[in-house]
Amino acid sequence: MVVDAGTYALHVQACAYLASLRSRGCSANTERAYAGRVALYLSYCQDRHIDWAAPSFMDLSGLQRWLITEPLPVRGRRPSLEPRFRSRGTANAVMTVVSGFLRFGAVHGWVTPETVAMLSEPKQLFHLPPGYDPGETGQFRTVEASSFRFALTDPGYQDLSSEQIAAMIALAGRARDRFLIALLACTGLRIGEALGLRREDLHLLASSRVLGCGTDGPHLHVRRRTDNPNGALAKSRRPRTVPVTAALVTLYTDYQYERDTAADATNFADGEMVFVNLFRPPVGRPMSYPNAKDLFDRLARAADHPFRPHMLRHSAATAWLRDGVDRDVVQRLLGHFSPLSMERYRHVTDAETRQAVERVQAMREHR
Structure with a gap:
């Protein structure tokens, strides 16, 4: 649940949003994370006298910037001398929850349609994801993208030897x-x-x-x-x-x-x-x-x-694929519904690229 820090009164709309997650079968861990992000948004609005149900574009843009520039609270008995900040990926996760909360509020009449309209904007897809169907005339190339999302450099997935x-x-x-x-x-x-x-x-x-x-x-x-x-x-x-x-x-x-x-x-x-x-x-x-x-x-x-x-999950999948296990078998082992989910697991190592170059050179020398 989400409560007011001063009066300890339940925030009815936020609690209703969390209840909707529960009714959809989301895990308790997901619900806990979303509750913290909604509470963060409500606290931000309260401190700046912003109506949480009717934020302006500049209000939400300011929240997005604040998320990565505001130092995180000190934790632990021996705090580090260096301040800690949220990453842009974390900021994106918070803004995604805020957008979902506002859209939920619009369905129930707490938030205006004008507020929801500014949460996304049309985007033209020039580089299509693997397996994406753009339609016969390309009508599906235009999608709705978040208006408040940092562009991120793909950090890749980390696995363990x-x-x-x-x-x-x-x-x-x-x-x-x-x-x-x-x-x-x-x-x-x-x-x-x-x-x-x-x-x-x-x-x-x-x-x-x-x-x-x-x-x-x-x-x-x-x-x-x-x-x-x-x-x-x-x-x-x-x-x-x-x-x-x-x-x-x-x-x-x-x-x-x-x-x-x-x-x-x-x-x-x-x-x-x-x-x-x-x-x-x-x-x-x-x-x-x-x-x-x-x-x-x-x-x-x-x-x-x-x-x-x-x-460890990523390492298991990468090892199976690298050892030649069929992708369908790996997909079943991991419990993925879509084959597209397998794209993230196959990584080319430096050793494999070197072997490829040396193999071609050996073939040329043989000829």
Whole structure:
């Protein structure tokens, strides 16, 4: 929910917007992020005596600029001497939520159509995305683009080598954390899918027919559930089955021993969630997104290089494609609905470009 900082009164329109996200099946993590961005917009308007429901073009343009020029609040016990600022990508994310909030308000009569009209402007597509159909006469080349969006340079996706992943697993001193990292690297699961796993989803025997499952070999099932106690939610609405390796089964066995011998283990030994708190109160509660973020941030500081859950998913997909696995198979493993989503995963390395040049040179010399 979003409340007024002074009176603690609910902001009815903002709370209604968040309720609409909930009704669409968005994850608790998404709802939390959107709530913070809406609250940021409302605070900005309140401090500058702007009517949040009727901002001018200059008001929204000023917000966009303020997002990247205003230093972020100091955090931590040992604050850095260097001020921190939001990136342009973060500013774009905030402006996207603000635009969605205003459009939602227009549907309910809180925001005028004139305000919504200035949120986007026509844009002509000269370079079409792969697979995009411009229409027989090019009628679909003109699209509505956001009026408040910074142009960004594509930073590319970061992936990790197998050596880096092995080093991160070694840095994780606990069996639960080692299993989580290896699980993401082996299966390409999203962090929400991993945190939402239940014990009934893990079929780690050679045959699971006794469980009523006809899939052979060790595997796990990814299912979208909206009632997970930690709010974890699988992004894909289609269930899928992902094979796992014998090495991953061994790491899971180590984790189960750690879980069964943890303090107060008798209170949650039969808990249905796979990942639970073992080392901080409340012990036994399902592991949450913030818990996982703290773990990866801590390991990133220890390794002195970026380390985020989605990097493991990206690394798995890149490795599969580089090893010649069919794109349709990779798409199914990752749970992507559209083949266009696969474009981001195939990266050409420096070694591959060198091999190509040397191969052509060798052919010329042979001739």
